[in-house]
Amino acid sequence: MAFQKPSHTFTKIHLKALHTNNFKILFALSFTMFINMLSYAQDIPKKKASFERTEKDVALKETDSLTVLELNDVEIEQDSTITDSVKPKKELLEHKVVYHADDYTRFSQKDHKLYLYNNASIDYGDMNIKAGIIIIDHVNNTVYAKGIVDSTGAYTQKPVFKQSNSEVEPDSILFNTKSKKALIYNSKTAQGEGTVIANITKKENDSVYFLKNAKYTTSENLDDPEYYIKLRKAKIVPGKKIVTGLANLFIYDVPTPLGLPFGFFPQSEKHTSGVIFPTFGENNTRGFFLQNGGYYFAISDYIDLAVMGDYYTNGSYGLRVENTYNRRYKYRGNFALRYENLINSERGFSDYSKNVIYNIRWSHSQDSKASPSSRFSASVNLGSSRYYRNSINQVNAGSFLNNTLSSSVSYSKSFAGEPEVNFSLTATHSQNTNTQVINMTLPTLQASVGRIYPLAPKEGTKKGLIQNINLQYNIRGENRITTTDSLFFKKEMFNDAKIGFQHSIPLSTNFKLFKYFSVSASTSYNEVWTFKTVEKHFDEINREVITDTINGFDAFRTYNFSTSLGTTIYGMFNFEKKGKDPKIQKIRHVMRPSISYNINPAFDKYYDSYEVISADGLTTSDVEYTRFEQSIFGTPGKTFSSSMGISLANNFEAKVKDKDSTATEPKNIKLLNNLNFSTSYNFAGDSLQWSPVRMSGGTQFFDNKLSVNFGATLDPYALDNNNRKIDKFNIDNGGSLFRLTSANATASWSFSSKSGDKKNDEKKQQGIDENLRSGGRDDDLFGMPQDFANEQIQDKKGEEDEATKSFYNFKIPWNLRLAYAVNYSNSARQNEISSHSLMFSGDIKLTENWNIGASSGYDLKNAGFTYTQLRFERDLMSWRMNFSWIPFSTNASWNFFIGIKSSLLSDLKYEKRRQPDRRL
Incomplete structure (x- = not known):
């Protein structure tokens, strides 16, 4: 059986440090020392005469009675073989060898051993050995590294063997350079998230290690781990796997019956796929269960997938699919699909019931660096209205008490230029979990053209009433759907869909009046397109109003006008007096009064009427209606409105003496962040012309807590x-x-x-x-x-203070x-x-x-x-x-x-x- 978890596992392969290159390093080191010491017993050879080649003929010259052959006159014939066909052997050492010992480095000619003592170290390429004592035996072809027992009897300077990112810390190491095998005593080796502690480890070759009576734990206290899995026999392939025989769990050296006849621990620096073990238990109404068991798929470094399921002995079951993806500097997100088929009681009993619930969640966000001009985002939470209340695989208090589920998926893009054009598509979803009514827009289209100042100067600032005139163009289109849980994701949900478009062109300007007053004026033209209208008439037989839906394009157009006048008034209450230094020095009061005026004409031309006829055939009343009453962007107003709005915003701040005696300026404290009043008066109304006064305010205390x-x-x-x-x-x-x-x-x-x-x-x-x-x-x-x-x-995990x-x-x-x-x-x-x-x-x-x-x-x-x-x-x-x-x-x-x-x-x-x- 395998222990697997859907997450990253990082493995430090310490045992890999005992690579066969160590033989070359240690052999070369010992051989060099041996030759250097033996070379002192030999004489220094005399320098030999050099030969020079010449093309002169061989000649005999008489000197006294001796005939001498002059070497300079000897012609040496060159060998016809220019280069040797046998390639030279590879150099014994590929990197520079650096060794060090604080106390001494000694070579024994009698034992043919090289000794390095006290903080001994050897560096060769990316490999490093540090230990108290390092002994190289040339006769037996072994390398032995161990620590030193100090004066207090403590064992110090334990060997540390490093190569690349691998590290092993045993009590001692015995390595045979000829058979390339090693015995490692009392080693502690990091493997993934855990550590393997073994009394004796046998290194078979570069990639296989065998252990006996070892411990595997993720505890931080390796000297006395609070728990470990005892591996009676184990095989380690660094970076790949740990395979064990009989293994069981120990808690503080006390064995438990939790064990396996064999085990498999995957070790990888990358995502690994594997089985997700289920949770065993019993449900009070659905019997025994297996929950959250499944399989994890490590698809790539950027995306994964987990498929899990639940099963209950009364027949209930559940399915859960979860996906996470992340691409740096581009996007990230997650997706989850949850489905549960819940059965209560047993078939044939009066309390038997069956309920299917599901939930879909999707979250996607785009990195701002990915595309400055376009953006895609998603936040989806939809499904059964009763999911968070009936689900048996989670307890989500916030969602259990919440009555609304909402979703939004949007894409937006901007086109740079003058003017700038913006475009967006959005799909929204809103679901009331009490009434089970669902409102959706599939999709909503929005586009706009940036502000245009047709009368502004090409250079300089815009000033005055005329130069500040600006206009925009906005369009909004929606496909609005209203349905219920029972019809969700069925074709019937589209039967009553409503489609419409709204065009608006606001025209506005602003300017200063008498230096202290800000004036703004605006007018807006609106046009609404719809593809469904209604027609009503009274049915005299059934005594009811009949509403007929007429499919086809229709539109209405409206406009309005508004203006506002505002200013800002500052007041200061000073409490400072000569000879006194009060705690509250000043109170500042800021008032922003504003008056606005709005006119909305009556568009009664878009209204019709039908007659209500009594039983005796007399007309009792005419009822007005508009054929646009089902428009998703509202209806044209039939009543003339002329109103004035009045508002007053207040802000209070105090300057108080700072407790810090070194401070040169008083401290600002907000007494009231805002205190607002507003009301309106309808000039066109025949009664109740004043609207209620609405007051709102807010403030913060104790450093905004x-x-x-x-x-x-x-x-x-x-x-x-x-x-x-x-x-x-x-x-x-x-x-x-x-x-x-x-x-x-x-x-x-x-x-x-x-x-x-x-x-x-x-x-x-x-x-x-x-x-x-x-x-x-x-x-x-x-x-x-x-x-x-x-x-x-x-x-x-982080560093903690011992205290x-x-x-x-x-x-x-x-x-x-x-x-x-x-x-x-x-x-x-x-x-x-x-x-x-x-x-x-x-x-x-x-x-x-x-x-x-x-x-x-x-x-x-x-x-x-x-x-x-x-x-x-x-x-x-x-x-x-x-x-x-x-x-x-x-x-x-x-x-x-x-x-x-x-x-x-x-x-x-x-x-x-x-x-x-x-x-x-």
């Missing part, structure tokens, strides 16, 4: 005895100037200890990202999601998030708090390894706790344990998990959970 927002609606008109609004001011009816009809306030506060936990923050962000992908909140106030198929989350590893964590990092909301309603004298709630979420790190958290809320109106999740997590060094509990609600459940962190051994885990009782 506390955010407060509020709003209210004030109506100037009174109510009659039936609580209906009448055309009479409230102050004239015996009341106050305004009648408070609604109000709301929200506050959010996030604070934490100064010593945060970066690792936990990163893990929490992963959960929040999962919330967002599935349509939930961007925080953990509704709890953290749990996806049982991806329960293993890799912890990033923080104690059992008691004196810093105790913590964080807390609060959200408060209250709504008041009084539109019909009900005078009630419609909703009042407080939500909170927090985490406390009690010790370095213990972390607890909770997400909950309290309904102050109904006096009860809202959706609650409790979380407990324990870091067991190489293991991770967590327990999550939802104590009440329709999603009440708990989950316990303990497993190894390493992705390679992540299938060594235990999981137990109680599923909520699903209501189908």
